Amino acid sequence: MDELARQKCLPRAGVEHQLSTEIVAQHLEQLPGWRLGADLGSLEKRYAFLDFYRTMAFVNAVAWIAHEQDHHPDLSVGYNYCLVRLSTHDVGGLSWNDLICAARIDALSE
Amino acid sequence: MDELARQKCLPRAGVEHQLSTEIVAQHLEQLPGWRLGADLGSLEKRYAFLDFYRTMAFVNAVAWIAHEQDHHPDLSVGYNYCLVRLSTHDVGGLSWNDLICAARIDALSE
Numbered sequence: 001m002d003e004l005a006r007q008k009c010l011p012r013a014g015v016e017h018q019l020s021t022e023i024v025a026q027h028l029e030q031l032p033g034w035r036l037g038a039d040l041g042s043l044e045k046r047y048a049f050l051d052f053y054r055t056m057a058f059v060n061a062v063a064w065i066a067h068e069q070d071h072h073p074d075l076s077v078g079y080n081y082c083l084v085r086l087s088t089h090d091v092g093g094l095s096w097n098d099l100i101c102a103a104r105i106d107a108l109s110e
Numbered sequence: 111m112d113e114l115a116r117q118k119c120l121p122r123a124g125v126e127h128q129l130s131t132e133i134v135a136q137h138l139e140q141l142p143g144w145r146l147g148a149d150l151g152s153l154e155k156r157y158a159f160l161d162f163y164r165t166m167a168f169v170n171a172v173a174w175i176a177h178e179q180d181h182h183p184d185l186s187v188g189y190n191y192c193l194v195r196l197s198t199h200d201v202g203g204l205s206w207n208d209l210i211c212a213a214r215i216d217a218l219s220e
Contacts (some may be wrong), residue, residue, distance in 0.1 A: 052182055056173045059187075063166045072162055075187040077169075 004030070004103035010068040010096065013088050017095040034102050036083045042087035043098050045105075049080050058082055058108070065104050068099050073105075114140070114213035120206065123198050127205040135156040137209050144212050153208050154214075159190050168192055168218070175214050181207045183215075192206035 004027070010017065021040075026033055034045045049055040059075060059082055066072045076083040086102055088095040114137070120127065131150075140145055144155045147157055148167045169185060176182045186193040196212055198205040 052173070052176065055198040056170070059169065060166070063162070066162065072189040075185070077185040077187060 001106075002103075005107040007096070007100045007103075009071045009100055011070065013091050013095045013097055015091060017088070017097075018091045018093045019095060019099075024094055027036060031099070031102050031106065033106075035048070037087070041093040042085050043094065043102055044083060044085045046081055046083045049082070052079050055080055055082055061108050064068055064107055065101060065108075069097070069101055069104070070080070071101050073101065112213075114210055115217040117206070117210045117213075119181045119210055121180065123201050123205045123207055125201060127198070127207075128201045128203045129205060129209075134204055134209070137164050140213050141209070141216065143154075143216075147195060147197070151203035153204065153212055154193060154195045155212070156191055156193045157194070160165050165190055165192055171218050172215055175211060175218075179207070179211055179214070181211050183211065 001072070015104045018041050023035070028043075034043050047058060049058060054056040055077060059077055062075065062082070062084060071086075071088075074085040074086065076085075078089070084105060087093065134146070138146070144153050146152070147154045157168060159168060165187065169187055172183065172185065172192070172194060181198075184195040186195075194215060196208040197203065198207050204213075
């Protein structure tokens with residue numbers, strides 16, 4: 001995971017950057033809590049927090065990563081949780097950018 | 111709407127504070143863009159923005175209202191939109207708190 005978290009997102013991902021199911025499955029082993037979304041073309045993880053303040057601090061940290069990497073997840077936010085969903089629209093599925101952002105978001109808590 | 115936006119949320123809402131469908135429908139007329147959720151026990155509105163920075167600025171303004179009113183919506187956040195969902199768990203549906211927060215969130219853009 002450390003290695004992924006040190007990489008930067010590719011600025012322009014195209015269809016040729018779609019990852020195979022095997023590559024995704026292999027790297028998910030290093031990303032605890034992340035799983036394939038129901039559409040198999042996204043990654044998601046639910047982060048739980050003690051209160052709303054911690055939830056919002058996390059949301060803003062994720063927003064900063066999204067800004068820096070120019071790769072924007074969808075977030076579902078409630079009082080004490082944040083569900084993060086990553087996918088690469090221009091690829092029509094998953095790219096390295098999703099794995100990199102997943103690792104970078106996890107690295108916030110390390 | 112102005113009148114609603116000036117009210118404060120009730121600290122402890124109970125089952126006795128559940129609003130009738132009529133009251134909700136009546137006030138929804140003053141809250142453009144807000145509609146009943148599919149479960150009929152929530153209110154939701156989708157706000158669109160030009161970019162991620164404006165989206166996140168809005169998310170944080172909503173978080174501040176949620177903190178001040180101690181009434182926390184669920185948010186679905188993407189690059190250029192935020193879907194706000196309000197309901198009162200302790201009431202098992204909608205209370206004045208949801209209408210007040212809907213009006214206060216709208217007032218952010220007035």
